Amino acid sequence: MRRVFQLLLSILLIFQIQCVIASDDLYSFYYSGESEFINRFNASLKSYAKAKDIDLEMFDAKNNSSAQLSQIYSSVSSKDPLIINLVDTEQASEIIYHAKSYRNRIVFFNRKPSDDVFKKYDRVWYVGTNSAAAGKYQAELISDYIELTKNVDRNRNGVLDIIILQGEKDHGDTTGRSSEILKQLSDKKVKYKVLSQNFDDWDTQTAFNDVKTLASKVGLKNIDMIIANNDAMAVGAVDFLNTQGYNLGTDSKDKTKYIPVFGVDGIPEAIEYIRQEKMTGTVFADFSALAKASVDIALDDSLDDEVLTRKIWYKITDRKVLIPFVKYSSFKSYFKKYR
Structure with a gap:
């Protein structure tokens, strides 16, 4: 009986370690690597991920929605969080459908899908700016x-x-x-x-x-x-x-x-x-603020707006956060x- 208990404990510890490892992996998907805006965001994302010792893997869809779907589908089974800059916002529902079974946390960035998408899945957020x-x-x-x-x-x-x-x-x-x-x-x-x-x-x-x-x-x-x-x-x-x-x-x-x-x-x-x-x-x-909010939400385990707001320092409403602008x-x- 003692050996069975030890075996179960070992399995539980291994499972916990795997979960921690998974949470330290992050995938980001961009509509186009030729966008200077995306390049600035990506530079901030890489810098912040490195500081937090996060393994970051990035994908460039080259403005091809089919290519982006293929990239995302090959990654959702990892169960790791995803940061997605959509080529086509109409495809958000399809992405959600595939991610739900693996319970991936998804942060849509810069290109916001329709509000209906947020009603279909409780582990999806949006980080962007107020147009x-x-x-x-x-x-x-x-x-x-x-x-x-x-x-x-x-x-x-x-x-x-x-x-x-x-x-x-x-x-x-x-x-x-x-x-x-x-x-x-x-x-x-x-x-x-x-x-x-x-x-x-x-x-x-x-x-x-x-x-x-x-x-x-x-x-x-x-x-x-x-x-x-x-x-x-x-x-x-x-x-x-x-x-x-x-x-x-x-x-x-x-x-x-x-x-x-x-x-x-x-x-x-x-x-x-x-x-x-x-x-x-x-x-x-602030690109660094956009990147930090995206990463922190993606890697957190909370689903509560108020809890996440206190953690990222920006107001989250209905799982959406808008970073303010500065004039120059x-x-x-x-x-x-x-x-």
Whole structure:
């Protein structure tokens, strides 16, 4: 009897050790490794995982939803937690269906599936940013810029002629950022006219071509401002303007050849352009905070919002956490406000 007890105890200890080992493994899945936003997040994720001695394995779907499903299906049987940046948010339910039998904890990152997904499985969370807040903060940057410079109406027609460079069609961030920026401008009594509002799919070159096409139609003198849903597209806009002798930054001899450009994300190229005064401003979330929240939720054993909120220091509501934004510009320092 004693030997049986010892054997059962040994089996239990082995099982516990295996569980601990499993909890120290983490899989992350990205829609595209070519995204600068994803690269920044991944760098923060790797750094935080290393500090916590977590084995991290990463997968790049290269914007192929079928490839991503295959990558995820090959990993769910490990029972380890998954951090997923979806190629197609419509496939979230299918992923949940396969993960439920293995009880994987899943953290969807940056691309939020529908609320129905959260009702189907109690071990799924979302970590991201507030799309509307990005538009709100962009509008605050623009309002501050208008107040400080007084000369944004370049063609003196009494309205702010703007280009909006949008992300993917039907993407939550595209819809949230674009609609909120226009709402905020209206609330701030800014008279504006949208010259174009095309979908440039978060891509630098696509945005470059978009601004080039519009400039050939209306002329650069009739463009007062460019507002992009992300920094990659803002960088594309600045790159085109540079080819026309505009937005050359601190070395420019003609300061009138400047069209303010605003973005979202705080990618290195955009920050550098802002420092060089080629680009006007951006808003961004703390990548390290995004990574920390994703990892801490994925590896924890709690299912309670309040318990997890106390652990990660960010408010979780209905298993969703939104990391706040910070403003950064070439014309005003905002950092003291957020320290």
